[in-house]
Amino acid sequence: MVTIKDVAKRAGVSPSTVSRVISGSTRISPATTSRIKLIMEELGYHPNMMAKSLVSKTTRTLGIILPRPAEEMFLNLFFSEFIRGIVSHASRAGYDLLMTSGATEREEVEAITRMVKGRRVDGILLLSSRRNDPVIRFLHDDRFPFVLIGRSPEFDDILSVDTNNVQAAYDATKHLIAQGHERIGFVSGPPHLVISQDRMEGYQQALKEAGLPMKHQWTVEGEFLQESGYRAMSMIMSLPEPPTALVVIDDVVAIGVLRGLTEIGFKVPEDISLVSFNNIAMTQLTSPPLTTIDIGIYQLGYTASQTLIASIQDEEGSARNRILIPHRLVVRESAGRILKS
Amino acid sequence: MVTIKDVAKRAGVSPSTVSRVISGSTRISPATTSRIKLIMEELGYHPNMMAKSLVSKTTRTLGIILPRPAEEMFLNLFFSEFIRGIVSHASRAGYDLLMTSGATEREEVEAITRMVKGRRVDGILLLSSRRNDPVIRFLHDDRFPFVLIGRSPEFDDILSVDTNNVQAAYDATKHLIAQGHERIGFVSGPPHLVISQDRMEGYQQALKEAGLPMKHQWTVEGEFLQESGYRAMSMIMSLPEPPTALVVIDDVVAIGVLRGLTEIGFKVPEDISLVSFNNIAMTQLTSPPLTTIDIGIYQLGYTASQTLIASIQDEEGSARNRILIPHRLVVRESAGRILKS
DNA sequence: CTGAAAGCGCTTACAG
DNA sequence: CTGAAAGCGCTTACAG
Numbered sequence A, B: 001m002v003t004i005k006d007v008a009k010r011a012g013v014s015p016s017t018v019s020r021v022i023s024g025s026t027r028i029s030p031a032t033t034s035r036i037k038l039i040m041e042e043l044g045y046h047p048n049m050m051a052k053s054l055v056s057k058t059t060r061t062l063g064i065i066l067p068r069p070a071e072e073m074f075l076n077l078f079f080s081e082f083i084r085g086i087v088s089h090a091s092r093a094g095y096d097l098l099m100t101s102g103a104t105e106r107e108e109v110e111a112i113t114r115m116v117k118g119r120r121v122d123g124i125l126l127l128s129s130r131r132n133d134p135v136i137r138f139l140h141d142d143r144f145p146f147v148l149i150g151r152s153p154e155f156d157d158i159l160s161v162d163t164n165n166v167q168a169a170y171d172a173t174k175h176l177i178a179q180g181h182e183r184i185g186f187v188s189g190p191p192h193l194v195i196s197q198d199r200m201e202g203y204q205q206a207l208k209e210a211g212l213p214m215k216h217q218w219t220v221e222g223e224f225l226q227e228s229g230y231r232a233m234s235m236i237m238s239l240p241e242p243p244t245a246l247v248v249i250d251d252v253v254a255i256g257v258l259r260g261l262t263e264i265g266f267k268v269p270e271d272i273s274l275v276s277f278n279n280i281a282m283t284q285l286t287s288p289p290l291t292t293i294d295i296g297i298y299q300l301g302y303t304a305s306q307t308l309i310a311s312i313q314d315e316e317g318s319a320r321n322r323i324l325i326p327h328r329l330v331v332r333e334s335a336g337r338i339l340k341s
Numbered sequence C, D: 001c002t003g004a005a006a007g008c009g010c011t012t013a014c015a016g
Helices: A004-011 A015-022 A030-043 A049-056 A073-092 A105-117 A134-142 A165-178 A194-210 A226-237 A251-263 A297-313 B004-011 B015-022 B030-043 B049-056 B073-092 B105-117 B134-142 B165-178 B194-210 B226-237 B251-263 B297-313
Strands: A061-065 A096-100 A123-127 A146-149 A159-163 A184-187 A245-248 A273-278 A291-294 A322-325 A328-330 B061-065 B096-100 B123-127 B146-149 B159-163 B184-187 B245-248 B273-278 B291-294 B322-325 B328-330
Touching: A004 A015, A004 A030, A015 A030, A049 B049, A061 A073, A061 A105, A061 A297, A073 A096, A073 A123, A073 A297, A073 B073, A073 B096, A096 A105, A096 B073, A105 A123, A105 A134, A123 A134, A123 A297, A146 A297, A159 A165, A159 A297, A165 A184, A165 A194, A165 A245, A165 A273, A165 A291, A165 A328, A184 A194, A184 A226, A184 A251, A226 A251, A245 A251, A251 A273, A297 A322, B004 B015, B004 B030, B015 B030, B061 B073, B061 B105, B061 B297, B073 B096, B073 B123, B073 B297, B096 B105, B105 B123, B105 B134, B123 B134, B123 B297, B146 B297, B159 B165, B159 B297, B165 B184, B165 B194, B165 B245, B165 B273, B165 B291, B165 B328, B184 B194, B184 B226, B184 B251, B226 B251, B245 B251, B251 B273, B297 B322
Parallel strands: A061 A096, A061 A123, A123 A146, A146 A159, A159 A322, A184 A245, A245 A273, A273 A291, B061 B096, B061 B123, B123 B146, B146 B159, B159 B322, B184 B245, B245 B273, B273 B291
Antiparallel strands: A096 B096, A291 A328, B291 B328
C-alpha cells in the first residue's frame, strides 16, 4: 500500500504538502502541485479513506437499512427503484451507500446504532411507514442527519420525502368519476398504516365533492398482497348493488382483484373499472394493462438522497421539512367509461 | 463522542485495558472486565469504526456496484432478491454492504478502485455477465478478494457463484419433450452473452439426445425485453410448420411471447406450450401462470456473500472456485401435453 | 509557499 | 493481569 509518506519522500517534500495538493488546498506552487500529481499517478497512490475519515470526522457515506421481508412487504417491490434513485444521486455527489439489516426490530436499532455511533456514516435514509418507529426516535433524539421516505405521524420536525397520498387517491377517484361512474368502491390495505388512511381520505373527499354515495360495503381492508384483492372480489361483487369501479390501494392487490374478477366472470373494464397505485413494472403486463397512479419511486429515492446530503453539508439547512414528490395518473386500459344500460 | 480514553479514565485503567475487554482478549481479570463493561454501558460507548479499521486494516464491509440500467437489464429484476440474500448473510456474519455506482464503464472502474485502494471494503461482490469486464481484470490482477455472481469466460481461477445454465435449459427442454412435444423452438437473448450461449447449448443437447429435429427457423435471438418476445411470435408462428412448444430465455421475454401469441390467436398451453427461466414474481400472475426454472436468486446472493466472507477470513481458502446453485423446474400451467391430431 | 508537530481513536508488541 | 509507547495514514493549526 502506497501512502502519503511514500509520495512525499519521492517528491522530496513533506507529507503536509502532499496532503494539501490532494485536498486542492491553498497556495501550493503550481510546479510542485503538478509534480506531486504525477508522482501520485506513477505510484498508484489512493488516499486511505479510513485515515481520512478518522481525522475529518466525515465518511462520505449514507446509511440505509434493508426493510425486513415480513414488515414492509410492499416496500420490497419498490426497493430496486428506490436504491437506484438513491445511489444515482449519491454517487454523483461523491457519496456511497452502506446497507445493513436486522432480523428483528431490536437488531435493526442495534445495527443503526453501530452505524451512527461507530461513525461509519454521515447520515441515514429511512424506508419506513411504521408507527412509533424506534429508529426514528433514536435518530431524532440524537440529532443525527436523516431523512424519512414516507411520513411519520409522531414527528413533524423531521426531514421527509413522500407522496401526497390524499391527493393521489383523490385524483384516482376523480378519474373514475369523470368516466361516469357513480358506484365506486375502495380496496384498501392494512387500516393501521398511514398510507391506507391517507388514500382512504382522498377517495372519500372525491366522492363527497361529487355528491356520490359512499357505502361501507364498498370498501374492504386487507394486506398489500395479491390474495387480499383476490378474496375481496367474491364478497364485493355479490352485493345486490355492486360498484362499477374500484380504487385499489396497490398494484399487486389490483392484480389479485383482476384475477378474482376474471374468475367469477366479470370483465375489466367492460363490467367494472379499476385504478390502482404505484405503477410497478408488472402493471403493463396484465390484461388489461392497469390504469394506475405513478408515484415516482426513483424520484423519491433521488430526492431523499439530495435532501439528506444537503442537510449533511449545510449545517441546519433552511430546507422544507416535508418534500412531496408529484404523482401522475397513468391511463391504460383497466378503467373505462361506464355503459349506461 | 465518548472514546476509549473516557472509559479508561472513568474506570481508572489504561486505554489498552479497555481495548482488551472490547476485543474479548486474553486474561483480563473478570472483575475489571465486568466493571469496564458496565462503564461502557453507562457512558454509551461505541467504538469508532474508522479508527478500528485504520489499525486493523479490516473494515467488515463488502462492496458492490449497482448494475447500470442500460447494461445489465435483466439483472435489475433480480436485484432486490440478490441484495436480500447478500445482506442477510453478511449481516449475520457481522458485515455490511457498501454500494456505489458509475454511469459509464470507466466510472465503474474508478468507483471500484476507490473502494479497494481506499481500503473501504474487505471484498467485492460482482454482478456481471459481461465479457472482458475490466473490473474483473483489475480485481484479479490486484489479488483482492471478490466473488462473481455469474460466469467469466476469461478467468477460471476466480471465485464464482452461478447457475448451471446448460443443465437448466436441458431440464426445461426435457420437460417439454416429456409432454410429447417434438417441434420445440427456442427464444433466446443477446447471442454474445454467456447465458444465452449456455442455455442454447442445453436446449440443443436435449433435442439431440431425444433425436428430435432442430430447425434454425425455430430459434430467435433478441434482448431480455418483453418486446423481444412479442415481436418474435408473428414470425415464428407463421412458419409452415411452427413449433408446438417454446423454451424462452427469460420470464420477461416469455411474458412478451404470451402477449404476442394471444394477439395472433394462439392459446397457451392448448396451442403452444411455454417454459421459461428465473421464476420472477410476475410469473405467477400471468394467465396462464408460467412454468419456469427457478434459479434461486436469494440463494445465489446468500451463497456469494458466504463464499466471499470465507475467502476473506481464511487466507486462501481451499474452497471450490465455481459454486453452482441448484435450480428447479416450477410447473405451472403454460406447458401442457401435446394433443395429437 | 512549505514543514514540523500534534492529534484523530484505536490496537498491539513489549515489558513487567 | 495491566500499562506505556509506538504506530495505523491522514489533516491542520502554527510558525516561518
